[in-house]
Amino acid sequence: MSKQTALYRLFDENDRLLYLGIARDPESRWKLHSDRQTWWHLVARKTVEWYADRDAAKAAEKQLTAREMPLFDKANKKAAEAVEYDDSKERARVVAWVLDQVSVSQPNWEIGVGSAARACGTSRTSARHAMYTLTREGGPLRGGTQGRFIVADKTPGRRSAA
Known part of the structure; x- marks a missing residue:
């Protein structure tokens, strides 16, 4: 049986979408982001939506990433604005x-x-x-x-x- 999976969004202080991802434990994932992502200090707000399982969350992530084009999402090949953060x-x-x-x-x-x-x-x-x-x-x-x-x-x- 698959476990619930969260779809989370990370926004900056101007409510610009920085990143969109999925995780079973968003808090742990955010800790990893804080250790590894040069843009992490820009995060001012987080939202979480829960899905019944990983497959459902993954499908939503794919659809939403293409539509919302997060600034630092490397997986979004269509996002013209996807950039590396200059730190x-x-x-x-x-x-x-x-x-x-x-x-x-x-x-x-x-x-x-x-x-x-x-x-x-x-x-x-x-x-x-x-x-x-x-x-x-x-x-x-x-x-x-x-x-x-x-x-x-x-x-x-x-x-x-x-």
Whole structure:
């Protein structure tokens, strides 16, 4: 017997449809989106409609995606507006925030991806990508496992070189 499946929509603050998807557990799916989608911080409102089973939800998703054309839905090949979100400004904010944190922290201090994302008003994905750039070529961070980075060095002048 198939389980109920939700069809959910994600909207921005201007009520523009960002994404439409299906899941048996929307809350868990949203957690995955928050970890993986650079546009997640744009989500201001969510709606959920329940269907009797996955097949019914999948059929509705296909029909609605073609009609409503969510902005960030890669599955919607017909959506002329389907785009990749450019998170370069968000990444730059994260880099600046991390460098400020490094300037007042001790070596081996941990900086979490979630903390950086919340502080900078961006997605965890954008924060993670930005923080990884600071691990390269002698940058002030090392690590990056399980969403945690470690302050590697507080060498004077390092900040201006990054």
